[in-house]
Structures are given as structure tokens and as C-alpha cells.
Amino acid sequence: MGLELDLKLLRCCGESTSKGNEHLKKGPWTSAEDEILVTYVNRFGEGNWNSIRKHTELRRCGKSCRLRWINHLMPNLKKGAFTEQEEQLVITLHSKMGNRWAQMAAFLPGRTDNDIKNYWNTRKKRCQRAGLPLYPPNACHNVSEEDEESSCLSKYSYSYDQPFELLQGSIPNGPGIISDNFQTNYGASSYAMPFADTVGFGSQNYAFANPTANCVVQPTYFENVLHAFNGSVADGYPTAKQFLFQPSGGTSQNCFGSLHGADPSSQSLAPFLGAIPGGHALLNDTISTYCPTRTAKLELPSDQCVETDASSRLTCPGTPVSVYNVQSPSAADTVQSNFVSPWKSGPMLQQAHLLSDAEKEPSEMSSITSTIKPNDVFESSGLSFDDMELYSTAVADSYVESPSALVSLQSKWFAPCKSGPVLQEAHALSSAEKEPSLKSSVTPIVKSSDVSECRIDGTEFYSTPFAFDTYVKSPSATIPYQSKCVTPWKNVPLSSVPQEGHAPGSSEAGGPSEKRSVTSIMKTNNVFCSSGLSINDREFNSKPVVVDTYVGSLPATFSSQLQQERTIAPWKGNPVVVVADAFNSAEEEPLEKFC
DNA sequence: AAACTGCTCAACCGCGTTGCG
DNA sequence: TCGCAACGCGGTTGAGCAGTT
Numbered sequence: 001m002g003l004e005l006d007l008k009l010l011r012c013c014g015e016s017t018s019k020g021n022e023h024l025k026k027g028p029w030t031s032a033e034d035e036i037l038v039t040y041v042n043r044f045g046e047g048n049w050n051s052i053r054k055h056t057e058l059r060r061c062g063k064s065c066r067l068r069w070i071n072h073l074m075p076n077l078k079k080g081a082f083t084e085q086e087e088q089l090v091i092t093l094h095s096k097m098g099n100r101w102a103q104m105a106a107f108l109p110g111r112t113d114n115d116i117k118n119y120w121n122t123r124k125k126r127c128q129r130a131g132l133p134l135y136p137p138n139a140c141h142n143v144s145e146e147d148e149e150s151s152c153l154s155k156y157s158y159s160y161d162q163p164f165e166l167l168q169g170s171i172p173n174g175p176g177i178i179s180d181n182f183q184t185n186y187g188a189s190s191y192a193m194p195f196a197d198t199v200g201f202g203s204q205n206y207a208f209a210n211p212t213a214n215c216v217v218q219p220t221y222f223e224n225v226l227h228a229f230n231g232s233v234a235d236g237y238p239t240a241k242q243f244l245f246q247p248s249g250g251t252s253q254n255c256f257g258s259l260h261g262a263d264p265s266s267q268s269l270a271p272f273l274g275a276i277p278g279g280h281a282l283l284n285d286t287i288s289t290y291c292p293t294r295t296a297k298l299e300l301p302s303d304q305c306v307e308t309d310a311s312s313r314l315t316c317p318g319t320p321v322s323v324y325n326v327q328s329p330s331a332a333d334t335v336q337s338n339f340v341s342p343w344k345s346g347p348m349l350q351q352a353h354l355l356s357d358a359e360k361e362p363s364e365m366s367s368i369t370s371t372i373k374p375n376d377v378f379e380s381s382g383l384s385f386d387d388m389e390l391y392s393t394a395v396a397d398s399y400v401e402s403p404s405a406l407v408s409l410q411s412k413w414f415a416p417c418k419s420g421p422v423l424q425e426a427h428a429l430s431s432a433e434k435e436p437s438l439k440s441s442v443t444p445i446v447k448s449s450d451v452s453e454c455r456i457d458g459t460e461f462y463s464t465p466f467a468f469d470t471y472v473k474s475p476s477a478t479i480p481y482q483s484k485c486v487t488p489w490k491n492v493p494l495s496s497v498p499q500e501g502h503a504p505g506s507s508e509a510g511g512p513s514e515k516r517s518v519t520s521i522m523k524t525n526n527v528f529c530s531s532g533l534s535i536n537d538r539e540f541n542s543k544p545v546v547v548d549t550y551v552g553s554l555p556a557t558f559s560s561q562l563q564q565e566r567t568i569a570p571w572k573g574n575p576v577v578v579v580a581d582a583f584n585s586a587e588e589e590p591l592e593k594f595c
Numbered sequence: 596a597a598a599c600t601g602c603t604c605a606a607c608c609g610c611g612t613t614g615c616g
Numbered sequence: 617t618c619g620c621a622a623c624g625c626g627g628t629t630g631a632g633c634a635g636t637t
Contacts, residue, residue: 027607028605047622062623063607064606067605099626100625102626113625114606117626118605
């Protein structure tokens with residue numbers, strides 16, 4: 001059969017002319033046609049849909065081929081009924097975006113615009129018949145049905161600038177959180193809010209507690225969504241930010257639950273307030289009735305957060321990603337995280353590079369700084385980080401930066417590609433590639449692939465083609481650094497995931513004795529099809545959904561007091577089990593356990 | 596069991612956008 | 617700058633299925 005298909009595929013040009021006038025078939029696709037199309041796309045990639053007809057016996061127009069591929073044959077498509085979470089998300093997204101199905105689809109991995117459109121139309125009809133509102137009564141949508149019908153783009157553009165409280169409020173299960181060992185730093189030096197003039201954007205969702213609270217700020221998946229969503233409508237960059245605070249050492253809570261128990265002195269805060277009837281946002285140590293249509297003033301350091309009002313919810317031009325820092329108990333330790341994802345289209349180029357000490361001036365950073373920057377850039381096929389052009393497709397984009405006094409490391413990876421054979425070749429960008437004189441410092445490797453199995457540095461990674469598998473390792477001869485990203489794992493125990501870093505090609509140099517200096521581990525997991533996940537012998541009970549990001553960063557001086565942060569979000573449909581533990585890089589044993 | 600109704604979803608169509616010669 | 621082709625997106629249609637009468 002394969003040979004036959006090959007022959008069909010390779011039969012080209014000579015017949016193409018005669019086929020030019022050939023009657024094109026319509027109607028349902030047969031399995032044989034599917035096979036031809038799949039074979040063709042796997043071999044030649046997407047695009048040039050019209051050429052398929054010329055090069056194969058497929059008598060379908062290019063449009064039809066594209067549609068068939070995108071809606072049915074493309075890998076990673078999710079079939080079956082929408083889950084409750086997906087439904088909620090669709091409702092929320094529609095309230096903000098209107099009939100922009102393709103953009104909405106970017107927020108629902110595995111769902112096509114057609115899926116969403118069909119779902120919505122069915123729901124719409126059902127609601128109309130039942131006399132029910134399309135949106136929950138408590139939801140204040142920005143796009144009215146009238147607007148929707150008129151489908152005015154300019155209106156949408158305007159509505160996009162509205163707060164995202166509705167979107168935020170629609171998430172039934174808040175992401176889990178980690179925390180401890182870090183203290184939210186409200187100081188001017190550590191709380192970086194590049195989008196200062198956008199803080200007002202949905203700022204009522206910044207439920208800040210006592211500024212001295214021992215909290216960890218965690219970006220959530222839906223923050224990613226917000227970023228992506230907002231970024232897609234502004235200038236390609238995120239403009240919104242959402243934080244979730246958890247009490248130090250406390251267990252993760254359903255954000256709604258913690259909301260209603262809101263105590264001005266509590267450190268548990270809920271960011272997803274929008275759609276909660278009678279919901280309250282905790283602001284300035286007072287409980288104010290939540291008003292989804294207005295922007296509340298956000299209590300932030302004055303020099304970090306520009307006070308805003310509804311009229312100033314604009315993006316901050318020129319600021320590629322929003323940033324916030326979390327400061328650890330040690331004032332010197334800062335964690336900086338950004339989340340933006342996914343990429344919608346365009347060629348993917350994965351790059352990782354290590355910032356040299358000189359680049360990041362680590363000497364001025366007394367201990368450690370870790371940065372995560374996943375990016376959602378829907379409208380852009382290209383992104384520039386540190387003067388590097390990064391092109392990516394599809395879904396996720398994560399960015400990690402972990403400089404310390406001894407090491408400055410930055411790794412970037414983008415995954416997964418939405419379609420087509422995904423093989424993000426390891427891309428080791430030594431500093432030398434940018435700064436030749438610093439070449440010997442570090443060598444990061446980024447690998448991402450859509451394979452069911454891969455082997456990296458002698459370690460087997462089992463994954464599924466559902467999404468992506470990213471692996472980052474960035475040690476240097478003198479500065480053992482390791483970050484790993486493996487996504488997604490499907491029904492496969494993760495015990496095989498290597499946990500210790502070693503310098504590729506110089507593992508001896510990165511031996512245990514040297515690992516004490518700096519060790520950072522990053523794990524990002526997308527588990528779409530597994531209800532259970534095990535990482536480092538820890539059980540993560542979850543249902544498939546989206547993003548699990550883990551970042552650890554350890555200063556050289558913290559050999560005995562290592563700090564690690566894990567962020568796992570969002571786990572869908574069940575209590576989020578979050579584990580954050582500190583690893584002693586030398587001993588590879590968790591020093592602390594959270595959750 | 597047949598007719599009817601409603602729903603889902605695959606597929607098509609038209610239009611706007613983009614890229615290229 | 618213009619025209620054309622390819623592509624992408626949203627709207628619409630209709631076949632097929634399931635449930636109900």
C-alpha cells in the first residue's frame with residue numbers, strides 16, 4: 001500500500017495538466033483519500049494545497065485538502081464532546097472575542113475552529129430555544145450578540161482592551177500553586193511590571209494580600225491564555241497579568257473556595273473572580289464587590305505599577321513580555337517569570353542560548369534569578385528575544401532564564417508545532433555565537449520533538465505525539481546547570497526522566513562535586529491524555545490539560561538551602577496537586593516538600 | 596416500525612488578506 | 617501599482633444519526 005501511495009504521490013506534473021480540468025470531487029472523504037493526503041503532507045509538509053491535486057491522484061481542490069487536514073487528519077486533534085472546562089472556556093472566549101473561531105481554537109488545544117464553531121452554534125440554538133442567555137447571567141461579556149451578528153472587527157478590537165475578568169472568572173478550577181521559600185516582593189527593585197500602564201487591565205484580579213505575605217506568585221495557564229489572548233489583539237504582546245497567591249506552606253486551594261473565605265489578612269487569594277456571583281476581589285486589604293466591567297486600582301509599588309484607570313488599559317509599546325518577579329526570603333533571590341504562549345503559525349525555529357556572565361552581569365545579582373517566559377503570540381509568526389528572532393508555530397513557547405552569581409543561563413524553547421513533522425533539532429547556541437570570546441562558558445541544548453520516543457544524552461524520553469517534548473540542558477564546564485522540559489508524557493511513568501544534570505560532552509566536569517554550585521531543573525509537562533503523572537516518584541494526579549511548568553533555580557551559595565519552585569498548572573477538573581520541593585543538586589534529594 | 600424532529604459535524608462557499616511576479 | 621493565486625477564516629449547508637412520537 002505504501003508503495004502504491006508513493007507511486008500516486010510521485011506521479012506528477014505529467015498528469016497535472018490533464019487534471020487541471022478534471023472534475024473535482026466533493027463530499028465526504030474516503031479513507032483512501034485520507035491516506036493519500038496524509039502521506040503527502042507527511043512527506044512534503046503543509047502548504048501548497050493546490051499542488052496536491054497535481055502530484056497525486058487526489059481529485060480534491062486545495063481548499064478541501066487543507067480543510068480535511070486541519071480539521072480531521074492533523075495529529076493531536078482532540079475528538080469527542082467538549083469537556084466542561086472547554087465549554088466554559090469557549091463561553092468565556094466568545095464573550096470576549098465574538099466569532100473569532102480560529103483565535104479561540106488557539107486556546108483549546110486539539111480543537112479546531114470548526115469544532116468550536118459547531119459547538120457554539122449548537123449551544124446558541126439550544127439557548128435560544130430554551131430562552132436562556134448565551135452567557136451566564138453573571139458574566140459581563142464584551143461582545144454582545146448584536147455585536148456578534150454584525151461582527152465588526154473594530155468593535156472587537158475595542159473589546160479586546162477590556163478587562164479579562166470574565167475570562168479569568170470562567171475557569172472552574174484554578175491552577176494549583178506552589179509556594180514557600182519565596183516571598184512576594186513588592187519592592188521597587190524586584191517587582192517588575194513592564195506593562196506598567198496595563199496593570200489596570202483586569203487589575204481587580206490582582207488580588208494582593210499583605211505585602212509581607214510569604215507567597216509565591218505563580219503564573220497560571222490562564223494567565224498564559226490571557227497573555228496570548230491579549231497579546232493577539234494588541235500588538236502581539238501580552239498586556240495582562242494574573243497572579244495567584246497561595247499561603248506559605250499551604251495546600252493548593254480551589255481558587256473559588258479560597259475566595260469565599262476571603263480574609264483580609266489571608267494570604268490565599270483568588271484570581272479568578274470574574275464569573276463568581278457575588279464574588280469579591282480582595283483589594284487593598286478590603287473586600288470590594290467585584291465589578292467585572294470596571295478596572296479597580298491595583299495596589300502595587302508606585303514605581304512599578306502605574307496607577308491606571310479604564311481608559312489607560314493600553315498596551316505598553318515596545319515591551320515584549322510582561323514580567324514579574326518573586327523574591328525569595330533572601331532579598332537577593334529573585335525569581336522572574338513570564339508566560340506567553342502559544343504560537344499560532346509560522347516556521348519554527350528553536351533556539352537556546354546561554355547568556356554569558358557578561359551579558360547578564362551576574363555579579364550584580366547576588367544570588368539567583370530565574371525567568372520563565374512562555375509566550376503566546378497569535379498574530380505573530382516571529383518573536384524577538386534579545387535580538388534573536390524566534391519563529392515558531394502553534395502552541396507553546398517557554399522561556400527560561402536562570403542566571404546566578406556564577407552562571408547566567410538563558411534557554412528558550414518553543415513547542416509544540418501545531419502541524420507537520422515536528423523536530424526541533426537541538427540547537428546549542430553558545431555564548432560564543434553571539435560573543436565569541438565567551439564561547440567556553442556554557443552550552444545549552446534544546447530539543448523538542450514530536451516523537452513517541454527519543455533519546456537524549458543516553459537517556460530515554462518517552463513521549464507521545466500529542467504535543468511536544470522539550471528538553472533543555474544547559475550546563476557548562478564550570479557551572480553545572482540543568483533544565484529539563486519534557487512534554488507531554490502520556491501514560492508513561494516519568495521515573496525515567498533524568499534528574500541530574502551534566503554537561504553534555506563534559507559530564508565529568510559537571511560531576512556531583514560541582515553540582516553543588518548551581519542546579520536548576522525545569523520541567524514542563526503537558527499531559528493531555530493521562531490522568532496520572534509521576535515525576536520523580538511523586539504522583540501528580542491530574543486530568544489532561546495544559547501546562548505544567550516547573551522552574552528551579554539555585555544559587556551557588558545555597559548548597560545546603562536549595563530552593564526550588566514548581567508550578568503546575570492547570571490541572572483540569574480535579575484538585576490540583578502541586579509539589580514543590582527543593583533538590584540538593586549534589587544529593588538529588590528533595591529538601592523540602594510542599595503540597 | 597415508520598415518520599418526524601433535533602442535533603452534530605463534515606464539508607463547501609464566499610470573502611478578505613497576503614504574497615508574488 | 618496592479619492582478620493573480622494561494623491561503624485563511626467565518627458563514628452556511630446538508631448528510632447522517634439519535635431520540636421521540
